[in-house]
Amino acid sequence: MTRPYSPDELLDLAVPYALHALPDAERDIIESELATAPRVVADAFYDEVRAVRETMAVVSAAGAEEPSADLRGRVLSSVAGDNVRTLGSPRRRTAWLSVAAALAVGLSAVGIGLSQRPAAPQPSTAQQVFAASDVHTVSGPIPAGGTATVVFSRDRNAGVLVMNDVPPPSPGTVYQMWLVGEDGATSAGTMNAAAVSPSTTAELINLGDSTKLKFTVEPGSGSTQPTGQVIAELPLI
Amino acid sequence: MSAADLDALLRRVAQRDAEAFAALYDATRSRVYGMVTRVLRDRGYSEETTQDVYLQVWRSAESYDPASGSALAWLLTLAHRRAVDRVRAEQAATQRDSRYGAATLERPADHVSDAVISGEERRRVAACLDGLTDLQRECIELAYYRGMTYVQVSERLSANLATVKSRMRDGLRGLRNCLGVR
Numbered sequence: 001m002t003r004p005y006s007p008d009e010l011l012d013l014a015v016p017y018a019l020h021a022l023p024d025a026e027r028d029i030i031e032s033e034l035a036t037a038p039r040v041v042a043d044a045f046y047d048e049v050r051a052v053r054e055t056m057a058v059v060s061a062a063g064a065e066e067p068s069a070d071l072r073g074r075v076l077s078s079v080a081g082d083n084v085r086t087l088g089s090p091r092r093r094t095a096w097l098s099v100a101a102a103l104a105v106g107l108s109a110v111g112i113g114l115s116q117r118p119a120a121p122q123p124s125t126a127q128q129v130f131a132a133s134d135v136h137t138v139s140g141p142i143p144a145g146g147t148a149t150v151v152f153s154r155d156r157n158a159g160v161l162v163m164n165d166v167p168p169p170s171p172g173t174v175y176q177m178w179l180v181g182e183d184g185a186t187s188a189g190t191m192n193a194a195a196v197s198p199s200t201t202a203e204l205i206n207l208g209d210s211t212k213l214k215f216t217v218e219p220g221s222g223s224t225q226p227t228g229q230v231i232a233e234l235p236l237i
Numbered sequence: 238m239s240a241a242d243l244d245a246l247l248r249r250v251a252q253r254d255a256e257a258f259a260a261l262y263d264a265t266r267s268r269v270y271g272m273v274t275r276v277l278r279d280r281g282y283s284e285e286t287t288q289d290v291y292l293q294v295w296r297s298a299e300s301y302d303p304a305s306g307s308a309l310a311w312l313l314t315l316a317h318r319r320a321v322d323r324v325r326a327e328q329a330a331t332q333r334d335s336r337y338g339a340a341t342l343e344r345p346a347d348h349v350s351d352a353v354i355s356g357e358e359r360r361r362v363a364a365c366l367d368g369l370t371d372l373q374r375e376c377i378e379l380a381y382y383r384g385m386t387y388v389q390v391s392e393r394l395s396a397n398l399a400t401v402k403s404r405m406r407d408g409l410r411g412l413r414n415c416l417g418v419r
Contacts, residue, residue, distance in 0.1 A: 012399075012406070013402070014406075015405045016387040016402065016405060019317075019381050019405070020317055020318055020321045020380075021380035021381070021386050021390070022386060023386045050306050050310070051413055051418060052409050052413075053313070053314050054307060054413075054419075055409060055413045055416060056317070056381065057268075057307065057309040057310040057313045057314075059362055059412065059416075060268040060269075060271065060272050060313055061268065061354045061358045061359050062359055062363050063268075063271040063275050064267040064349045064353075064359070065270055065349065066270070066349055067284060067287055068284065071287060071288065072262065075262055075288050075291045076255075076258070076259055078288060078291075078292050079255065079258060079292060079295045190296075219319065219322050220297075220318070221292075221296045221297050222292070222296070223292075225285070227326075
């Protein structure tokens with residue numbers, strides 16, 4: 001089997017790679033080449049990448065510029081409110097069985113809590129939602145494949161999301177859930193490729209006055225506001 | 238703040254230490270925002286992107302591995318990736334309109350406190366940048382600060398791909414030696 005790049009050609013691309021200056025397709029090919037390249041070649045490549053990134057980190061002193069003073073408050077408060085939790089489950093089930101499974105996980109977690117701590121445990125979000133008198137279910141297809149189902153209660157101000165057979169997000173992106181109300185969108189958590197399994201569940205806390213749950217594709221580990229492609233929307237009414 | 242201090246702060250951020258996070262923000266914000274705004278050239282976009290960068294730092298600090306480099310390099314790499322993704326998305330949306338068409342780089346106002354980055358350090362970096370050839374500096378600026386791929390750089394400069402790659406590499410090596418980066 002011939003390789004698309006000789007070792008010298010690969011090393012020539014270490015600098016553009018480190019500067020994020022490769023076309024995405026070429027970057028992907030190079031990363032898979034490096035995974036199987038001789039150790040000495042991969043080491044030399046990543047050594048150069050590291051040196052370039054250290055150099056540009058030092059260079060950043062020359063262009064340093066103060067952001068507005070307001071940004072500090074926005075950054076610190078976005079982090080203070082960031083209690084995103086994502087739960088993964090490897091089991092493949094229908095949506096309703098998965099919801100039942102999510103409830104069972106909640107129950108068994110409470111059981112463990114009881115045996116270890118004598119203090120009265122809080123019922124899980126799933127338990128509270130299922131016990132509510134106003135429990136609602138909405139479900140919809142995800143165009144890329146699979147379905148999303150939300151079981152929620154306005155009384156409990158919470159819900160449980162179940163995603164079945166949804167393909168994982170592309171490398172470098174996450175799925176992000178947003179509770180959308182009159183005042184805009186609030187992040188309700190993210191799912192990376194590792195978190196998305198044939199059946200994925202997540203808790204939605206503090207539904208507030210949101211009227212729908214929106215799913216977008218976001219870069220990195222997620223965004224503060226929806227910026228990416230919308231893949232689905234479910235009405236929470 | 239020394240590299241070791243920043244590494245220690247980032248490790249505390251991984252433990253969800255909000256005080257360490259605020260200290261890390263204060264020690265690095267002018268570098269991160271300065272780089273992001275040179276790429277995005279728009280105050281609103283740059284502040285949004287900077288905010289997203291620090292949220293990503295908060296969420297993914299655990300993935301920082303000191304063996305693979307300094308905390309500052311980790312942070313600026315993450316920030317640069319995000320800025321480049323944003324500029325490419327905006328360019329795709331606007332078909333390279335005039336917003337990103339300006340050819341010259343505005344020099345940022347010089348109001349970063351000496352306590353964060355010393356004037357001596359900034360002068361040393363500027364001197365090393367001045368030591369590059371014009372073509373080396375252009376290749377690095379178009380790629381790093383304009384978010385261009387090396388293929389786009391070669392088209393912009395009407396230079397062949399091999400030349401662009403070798404000028405980038407020589408330029409980075411020159412900078413590295415001049416700055417004494419190990």
